[in-house]
Amino acid sequence: MTLSSNTPHPAASPPDGSHRHAVTPLVRNVQLEHVEPGEILGVGAPRLSWRLIGGAPDFQQHCYEVEFASGGQSSTQRVESRDSVLVAWPFETMASRQNGVVRVRCQARDGRWTAWSDACEVAVGLLESSDWSAQFVTPRTLGGFTDGAPHIFTTFELQEAPAAARLYISAHGIYEPYVNGVRVGKDIFAPGWTAYEKRLRYQSYDVTSHLGEGVNSLGAILGNGWFRGQLVWKGNRLNYGDRLALIAQLELEFPDGSRRMVLSDGSWSALPTGILSDDFYDGECRDMRLPLSIDAARSELVDVLDEDRSRLVARRGPSVRATERKPAVSLMRSPSGRLQADFGQNLVGWVELVVRDRQRGDRIVVRHAEVLEGGELARRPLRSAEATCTYICAGDGEEMLRPSFTYNGFRYIDIAGVDESDVVSVVAVVLGTDLRRIGWMTTSDPRLNRLHENVVWSARGNFLEVPTDCPQRDERLGWTGDIQLFAPTANYLFDSSGFLADWLEDVAAEQWADGSVPFIVPDVLREMRATAAGWGDAAVVVPMSLYLSFGDLGLLRRQYPSMRAWVDKVRALAGEDHIWTTGGPFGDWLDPLAPPDDPARAQADPTVVSTAYFSRSAQLLAEAASRLGLNSDARHYSTMAGEIRASFERHFVAEDGVVRSDCQTVYALALCGNLISDEGRRARAGERLVRLVLDADCTVATGLLGTAVILDALVIAGRPDVALRMLTQTRLPSWLYAVEMGATTMWERWDSMLPDGSVNPGEMTSFNHYANGAVADWMHRRIGGIAPTAPGYRRFEVRPLACFALDHGSARHTSPYGDIAVRWVREDATVEFHVEVPHGTEADVWLPGGSGPIVVGPGQHGWSGLRESA
Known part of the structure; x- marks a missing residue:
């Protein structure tokens, strides 16, 4: 083996050994919780994050200072810590409506200080139900489902323009807010979709510039949305209630310091609009002859609803x-x-x-x-x-x-x-x-680039308020199994931290008292209480995926009771032998060999699949408990996971390594779940998996659960070359079949469109389903080469496996600490390799042809002349 390196040396130190004149990094991207700057906060002690950008790579943060200015006063707190992601608020807890600005600067151990960051706006929302004085109001007679979208409004007079005006608003249904006939904000379908009985989001807008002296108007048009529109099947409406309603609280402050509120109450009015009907599934009918207006002569009074305002919560992530x-x-x-x-x-x-x-x-x-x-x-x-x-x-x-x-x-x-x-x-x-894109990759194979872009487009389309399965037919629902598979891919591509953290609150809210997790969240299939392996496991898998990607220990702490309740529920179902025999009804859903009208009829034994997932969730729960300092729980669930693994091997794995039902999925789950302890049997199981894949000409023979892990299993079996052959196969069923057929998003079925251009005859056929796009996680780790090994990418692995099968590849990910970039180019039999490591992190770099990792710190690193073998 030959190996050469042109890794740059660290910048030379000044002759006196000091670093006073070395260029310091810039503090950038100061953020509170997971919300965008200027958006309202739902907590009074928000956690802070920032990034160090540029400057000398040897700058290592030793401490930081936070300056907070509010109400004409400012204070500064110094904290000795290397942490810069979701650090604790160092000041007193803020009150509802408090606002201000915050800045950060950092110091290295040698005394160097960065400059202060730009100021980040702080705006706290309404934290207590007692902060709400407005009431929910609904049209008295215009609010029927066939009456179209009503406009609920009021008028009020101001003696002078306000110095500040902030609107707090929410609805039963979805709304478009207007002040003086002008649309407010850019949010669409607000307040979004949550478990409405337990959590109803509100929004807040600065409307100072919309108001002036004289008569003003405030109101909103209400649509049915998820609250009252069709969900799932024809006629399944009114899932949360039969009356649309609005709550609006406009808080005004005038130049002399006086204050006033304009509150939704029984004095408001309602009018019909030109929106004659609206429904997410069926569409909208709009009469353009009827513009939005304020017409007292045609309006009617509203009724006040007695609703629990403690349900009102601020959102954690961006809006639609x-x-x-x-x-x-x-x-x-x-x-x-x-x-x-x-x-x-x-x-x-x-x-x-x-x-x-x-x-x-x-x-x-x-x-x-x-x-x-x-x-x-x-x-x-x-x-x-x-x-x-x-x-x-x-x-x-x-x-x-x-x-x-x-x-x-x-x-x-x-x-x-x-x-x-x-x-x-x-x-x-x-x-x-509106998720911020944080992950990219490209290769020398345009088909793989198109596949990756298809994954991105399917995520963009299905990440609409909740992670839905599909966006087009009568089933745009938050299926837990799909996001359980896709979360690592989503977290690489987008800053999904707030989006999925918010959805997980609904997972916990919708979870049954016995720990059962609904198939979909929010749950509108309330009568379907059965547990499902790979679906209910989202309660454990998604929080741990978020923690690994974004380092949010607070989220892990909040979700831990939900995670534990799920594992305890499965433990009760599995019995003393830890074999989960009742993990239906989906199994390895959408096995390509299953009949079009029976997608659950998979090759994989459902008990093998369920028990493998039970083991995985128990192990992840043990890791979560350890991270949270719950040592007794960590020992308990780690022991449980070990017992499940032993029982799995004893019940399902033969001496020759054959796993019960002998298909790609069961081997993939066994290998990736470390469910075979005996080295000989594990090696033979890997050999059997490779043989099954080769016998199938590297086409896919797995359903959703197996597809997410099949390529990793082939790598574990020592055949990354077979994994890449499977990824680049174009014969049906394969990932690139759809690409060859002109797909621009991921399909639900491998053959959603048949080779002759006709649509699959099955009743369930979608051309925009992200679940099989979970393969992009493997692409990011094994072609791009970037994989987190510590929470928030504080430590990560760089280990591309395709350097000698493709001509070039590159990947870039904006981690909580900054940009990680990997680029490699093959020329003849050698590879040129480049890695960028952000401040506050380190990387284990596995060079092509090398025998082990090289640990590198912040900065730009490069190697050339790398060879696969001697």
Whole structure:
């Protein structure tokens, strides 16, 4: 073996040995909790995070100072610590409505100080139910499901413009807020979807610039949303109640220091609007002849609802917003003559259609679909979802038509009621929870790049308020099994820390008293109480994945009772032998050999699958307990995990290494779960897995649970080359089959579209499901080469395994400590290798052809002339 390195030497020290003149890093990205700067906080003692960027790589934070200015006073606290991620608030707990700014600077052990960071705004929300004086109000007669979207409003007079004005607002249903007829904020579908009976989010907006002297108006249009609209199947409405309602509290401060509140109460009014009907699944009907107005003569009074305001909570992460605009790439006629638009990308959102020269009262109908079949929209996969928007034109020259209270998953639309010549523009507005992108990768294989981009687009589309399974048909639900598989991928690609932390609060809120975890969260299938291996395990797996990615020990502490309750529930079900025989009903869901109409009929024995997951969750719980200092629990669950592993091997693994049901999934779970202790049997099990994969010509023969671990299992078996062959296989079933078929998102089934271009005949067929995109986690770790080994990437591994199978690869991830980057290029038989390590971290770098890791600290590192073997 030959190995050479051109690792740069650390910057030379000054002649006197001091570092006073060395360039110090900059303190950047100061953040409170997981919220965006300026957004309200739901706690009075928020944790702080920041990053050190640039400067000398030898700068190691020894202590930091935090300056907090509020109410005309400021104070500074010094803390001796190397920590910079989610550190404790060093001041007194803030009160509701308190605001200010915070700055941070850091010092190295040799005395060097960084400059102060930029100021980060601090705004505390309403922390107690007693902070709310407003009431929930609902239209008296206009609020029926068939009455369309009501506008609830009030008017009030001001003697002068306020110096400050902040609106706190929420709803039963979803809302668009308006002040003086102007839309407030950029949030869409607020207040979002939570376990409404237990948690209802509120939003807050600075509306100072919207108000002035004289008569002002405040109100919101209410849509059905998740509260009252269809969920799951046709006719399944009114899941949380039959009356839409608004709560609004406008708090004003005037130049002389006086204060005033404008509160939703029985004096408010309600009006009908031009939104005649709205539903997430079916679409929206909008009469453009009826603009938003304040018309006292047509309005009616509201009723006040007696609602528990202690349910109102601030959100932990970003809202749903418009994140991108994609103009249609073509406008064409279908074989039947329908006008169609293709946006070139399967996406989630709505269409902005601008038309001209329409007559007053003309109807324009827009239908959505993900794919074409025979040149027409393939709408059968939508099942009962109509996915249709209807507009009645005002006839005012050019008109922009778009909905407010619906969304669709689509690449194609057809438009009835207008000719091409009267279409000014057709633009798809991409909607989703506005998560910050933090992870990228690329390779020399454009097919793998497209696969990775498909994973990104499926996450963008399905991360809409909750992590849904699909965004298009009558099933846009927070299935726990899907996110359990996908969480590591999501956490690499996006800052999902607040988004998933918020969702996990609902997991705990919806969990049954006996520890059972619903199949979907929020739970609208309340009668389906059965436990499911791989689905309920999300209560344990997702918190631990978040902890590893973002270092949030507080989240682990908050979720620990939920995690423990799940494992204890399974322990009771499994009995004394620790074999879980009742872990249905899904098993290794969507095995490619299962019949289209029976996706649970997998090759893998469901008891093997369930017991493997039981072992995994018990071990993860033991690790969580250890991290939290719960030593007795850590010992208890570690012992339990060991007993499960021993029982698994005793019951399911033969002397020759054959695992019961002898299919790819059971070997993958056994190897990745360290469920075979005997070295000989483990080696033979690995050999058997490799043989099964090779006999299948490296096509996929696993359902969802096996697919997430199959490539790692092949690496454990010593055959990363077979893993890469499986990843790059294009024959059905394979990841790249869909890419070859033109997919721009991940499919639910390997053959959602058949080779002849027809749609799979199964009733359950989606072209935007992220679950099988969990393979991107393997790509990030084994092609890009980046994997966390300590919480928050404080220590990470760099170990790409594909350097001698691809021409080049690169990956970049913005960790809580800063940017991690890996780049490698192969030329002939050698590899050039580069790694970037952020301040406050260190990396174990496994060089291609090397025998062990090299530990490197912050800075840029490079090697060349690396060879695979002697």
